[in-house]
Amino acid sequence: MAESGETAKDRYDGALFIPSGGPVWHWRALLRQWYWAGFKAELASLLNQWQPPSEHLLLLGPSAGWCLPSSFLSRFRTIDAVDIDPLAPALFRFNHGVALARSGTRLHFHKRNVFREFDPILKSHPNHAILFSNILGQHLFHDENETRARATIESVKGKLMARHWASFHDRLSGFYPKSTPLPTARQSHIAFEGAALATELGLSGEWLDHLTANVLPEGTLRHLIAWPLLADWLHSVEFGVVKPR
Numbered sequence: 001m002a003e004s005g006e007t008a009k010d011r012y013d014g015a016l017f018i019p020s021g022g023p024v025w026h027w028r029a030l031l032r033q034w035y036w037a038g039f040k041a042e043l044a045s046l047l048n049q050w051q052p053p054s055e056h057l058l059l060l061g062p063s064a065g066w067c068l069p070s071s072f073l074s075r076f077r078t079i080d081a082v083d084i085d086p087l088a089p090a091l092f093r094f095n096h097g098v099a100l101a102r103s104g105t106r107l108h109f110h111k112r113n114v115f116r117e118f119d120p121i122l123k124s125h126p127n128h129a130i131l132f133s134n135i136l137g138q139h140l141f142h143d144e145n146e147t148r149a150r151a152t153i154e155s156v157k158g159k160l161m162a163r164h165w166a167s168f169h170d171r172l173s174g175f176y177p178k179s180t181p182l183p184t185a186r187q188s189h190i191a192f193e194g195a196a197l198a199t200e201l202g203l204s205g206e207w208l209d210h211l212t213a214n215v216l217p218e219g220t221l222r223h224l225i226a227w228p229l230l231a232d233w234l235h236s237v238e239f240g241v242v243k244p245r
């Protein structure tokens with residue numbers, strides 16, 4: 001993982017109000033569940049097709065799993081979830097506890113910083129399949145140095161050469177006129193280029209590039225799905241599955 005510079009301690013570590021999670025995020029997620037149904041269904045379909053050969057899942061940045069299907073999580077015998085948000089464990093159990101109890105899935109939460117402790121976290125979960133659960137595209141909110149943030153995000157793939165992993169992450173986000181139909185899902189083996197993608201998606205005004213264009217190794221099939229975070233604010237989320245190389 002690239003050096004996180006002089007701010008060796010992420011200033012949001014363990015804090016209640018963080019830009020990529022916390023009470024505001026949870027409240028919004030609770031209220032927007034109905035509007036996110038299409039996104040969640042597409043994500044569920046992609047996750048359910050992912051069949052890594054492991055009964056153990058390392059789940060990175062899951063928050064309360066507002067967008068994750070219980071049916072996917074229940075397939076695993078154990079789940080180790082890593083998130084800095086102190087509210088995540090209780091709310092995750094609120095969302096998935098019953099399903100996980102039924103399937104006998106054991107859930108362990110770890111309040112650790114994924115980016116600062118990536119190597120030890122990987123080392124202590126050697127047989128786990130790994131899912132980045134919309135965390136990689138959030139790193140720009142935790143590191144004000146864009147070059148360093150991008151390097152950190154892109155270094156992930158080099159460290160996971162021998163692992164089964166998948167990720168869904170924000171690619172772009174921006175203002176989206178309310179009454180416009182959402183863009184349809186699309187796939188490509190080539191990374192979607194930011195500016196062209198924003199135009200194609202109809203993101204107007206200033207859109208935010210989440211620095212994740214090259215998270216997935218070259219040649220990975222990339223699925224793009226639309227996530228209407230707010231009534232007029234759209235995220236374009238990329239999903240991909242990677243096997244050991």
Ligand SMILES: C[S@@+](CC[C@H](N)C(=O)[O-])C[C@H]1O[C@@H](n2cnc3c(N)ncnc32)[C@H](O)[C@@H]1O
Nearest residue numbers: 021061062063065066067083084085113114133
């Ligand atoms: C957008 S939320 C994930 C939403 C999740 N996919 C869901 O279904 O609810 C991003 C999560 O990543 C966590 N996060 C961000 N940076 C992190 C880091 N460096 N280490 C651990 N967790 C982090 C945040 O606390 C937050 O819960």
